[in-house]
Amino acid sequence: MNATTQLHELGQSLWLDNITRELLDSGTLDRYRKEFCVTGLTSNPTIFDQAIGRTDAYDAAIRQKVKDGESGEALFFELAIEDLTRAAALFRPTYDATGGVDGWVSLEVSPLLADDAAGTIDAAVRLHASARCPNLFIKIPGTPAGIRAIEEAIFAGVPVNVTLLFSREQYVAAADAYWRGIQRRIGAGLDPKVNSVASIFVSRWDKAVAGKVPFALRNRLGIAIARRTYKAYRERFASAAWARFADAGALPQRLLWASTGAKDPQISDTYYVEALAAPYTINTMPEKTLNAFAAHGELIGVMQEDGSDAETTLDNFAKAGIDIVALADELQREGAQSFKQSWQDLMNAIETKSVQAGASTDTKENGQP
Numbered sequence: 001m002n003a004t005t006q007l008h009e010l011g012q013s014l015w016l017d018n019i020t021r022e023l024l025d026s027g028t029l030d031r032y033r034k035e036f037c038v039t040g041l042t043s044n045p046t047i048f049d050q051a052i053g054r055t056d057a058y059d060a061a062i063r064q065k066v067k068d069g070e071s072g073e074a075l076f077f078e079l080a081i082e083d084l085t086r087a088a089a090l091f092r093p094t095y096d097a098t099g100g101v102d103g104w105v106s107l108e109v110s111p112l113l114a115d116d117a118a119g120t121i122d123a124a125v126r127l128h129a130s131a132r133c134p135n136l137f138i139k140i141p142g143t144p145a146g147i148r149a150i151e152e153a154i155f156a157g158v159p160v161n162v163t164l165l166f167s168r169e170q171y172v173a174a175a176d177a178y179w180r181g182i183q184r185r186i187g188a189g190l191d192p193k194v195n196s197v198a199s200i201f202v203s204r205w206d207k208a209v210a211g212k213v214p215f216a217l218r219n220r221l222g223i224a225i226a227r228r229t230y231k232a233y234r235e236r237f238a239s240a241a242w243a244r245f246a247d248a249g250a251l252p253q254r255l256l257w258a259s260t261g262a263k264d265p266q267i268s269d270t271y272y273v274e275a276l277a278a279p280y281t282i283n284t285m286p287e288k289t290l291n292a293f294a295a296h297g298e299l300i301g302v303m304q305e306d307g308s309d310a311e312t313t314l315d316n317f318a319k320a321g322i323d324i325v326a327l328a329d330e331l332q333r334e335g336a337q338s339f340k341q342s343w344q345d346l347m348n349a350i351e352t353k354s355v356q357a358g359a360s361t362d363t364k365e366n367g368q369p
Contacts (some may be wrong), residue, residue: 003297004068004268004290008037010302013102015040017258018036018287021058024086036294039094041087041163042199042284044139045342047165048080048298053349062350063357073110076350081131088135088332098197101251106161107131108139111339115329120149121156128158132367136150137161137197141336142174150174150196154181155188163258164335168229169327171255174198175236178253182245192250197282201259202226203272204331210264213320217313218265221322223275226257226311230278231307237280256282270297278303279363 004014016029031110032038052058058079065075081332084105088095088301095103109123124138124273140146141164153160154177162174178196185192205222212223233255238243242252260283261270268274269292276283306369318368 002036002294003299004036004038004294006286006299007273007277007283007336008039010277010299013039013254014279014290015042015104015256015282015284016287017042017260017284017292018047018107018322019043019087019272020047021057021083022051023287024083026059029087030090033090034292036270036290037127038290039102040091040104040284042139043084044081044108044163045111045339045346048076049087049342049346049349052076052353053346059353059357061072061354066354066357072347072350072355075354076346077107077130079165081127081133084136085131085133086126087154088133092135100135100193101254102138104131104159104161104197106137106139106196108163108339111141111154111343113145114141115142116342117145117148117152120146121152123154124149124158124160125156128214137195139163139242141332142170142198142340143332144332147173147177151181151184154178154194154196155184157185157190157194160197161194161256162198164332164337164339165199166205166331167225168232168326169325170328171200172232173231175233175253176291178243179245182250185250186245186250192245192248195251196253197256198253199256199258199274199332200226200229200283201335202276203258203259203261203263204335205327207263208323208327208331209317213317213322217320219264219271219314222259223315225324226276227303227307228311228314230255230281230303231305231310234305235282252280254280254282256284258284260284261286262319275298275320276298276303277301 014037030107088105091103109120113119130140135341139161140149142162150160165171184193202222205220209221237252257276262269262271273293
């Protein structure tokens with residue numbers, strides 16, 4: 001039994017943090033599903049920028065959409081939804097078999113809306129409706145504006161993947177927003193079964209403090225934050241408040257580990273996957289990390305619900321001068337800014353390829369070779 005199967009049987013879902021047309025056309029994604037127990041995937045602007053801007057896999061589709069009068073953001077979302085609905089169809093059996101708990105794909109709203117609650121709500125509702133896909137999450141960042149948007153999107157019945165969460169406190173704010181949305185649906189007599197996941201970014205913590213802490217603390221901050229957050233997550237779903245929600249038919253908002261690829265070449269390429277083994281969670285990992293874990297990863301232990309050793313480790317980081325609260329906010333801002341830059345790069349690539357497609361179409365219509 002390989003390590004991915006062991007994680008799956010532990011109760012952790014393995015999702016791929018990637019989507020490309022080549023993955024779909026080649027059958028690689030389906031192979032990951034069958035051989036590595038992959039049961040979902042996530043996407044973000046950086047992933048699509050690399051897939052569309054740096055390959056020719058989308059050029060023919062872009063030419064056709066330009067011919068049909070599409071451009072810019074609208075053209076991109078058509079491409080993305082085409083890919084994601086194909087992937088969602090592969091995972092639909094898992095979605096059906098688990099009653100909607102697993103088998104999801106994710107599409108992010110424009111990162112330019114990170115500080116625009118009203119715009120995020122409108123985009124989330126519109127994108128989900130246009131996709132007509134039951135197992136598609138709309139990704140909303142856990143920024144202050146995003147927290148309001150999460151509640152409203154859930155109340156509107158839109159499944160939400162909360163992204164760019166870095167700390168227990170940010171997770172709790174997102175989880176509370178989800179609960180408020182569900183509570184409002186219950187109060188309005190609406191179906192409370194609106195799914196959500198909350199994505200905690202892990203390895204970026206260690207990159208942020210690299211070279212700033214003693215060697216003994218190297219690459220230990222992200223895991224300590226994850227353990228602290230996992231404790232809060234399990235406590236929430238052991239509470240009387242959650243029992244009342246469950247009795248009404250609500251689904252748990254699952255905790256998802258993101259940014260689980262090793263960024264330090266001096267640690268194992270499966271370091272974070274092995275450290276984050278925990279039931280009732282999701283690990284979404286880059287393709288390189290997935291293949292590495294399938295090849296030589298090990299299930300070496302299971303994360304404890306009580307957050308064992310997390311607070312001691314975090315105290316040591318505080319003694320080393322690391323302000324966890326301030327750094328969490330900084331990482332969230334940096335993450336939002338990074339996605340904005342990727343979005344702009346993506347829009348530039350779409351524009352460049354659209355112009356090229358238009359020129360190619362004009363040439364052919366004029367009878368030129």
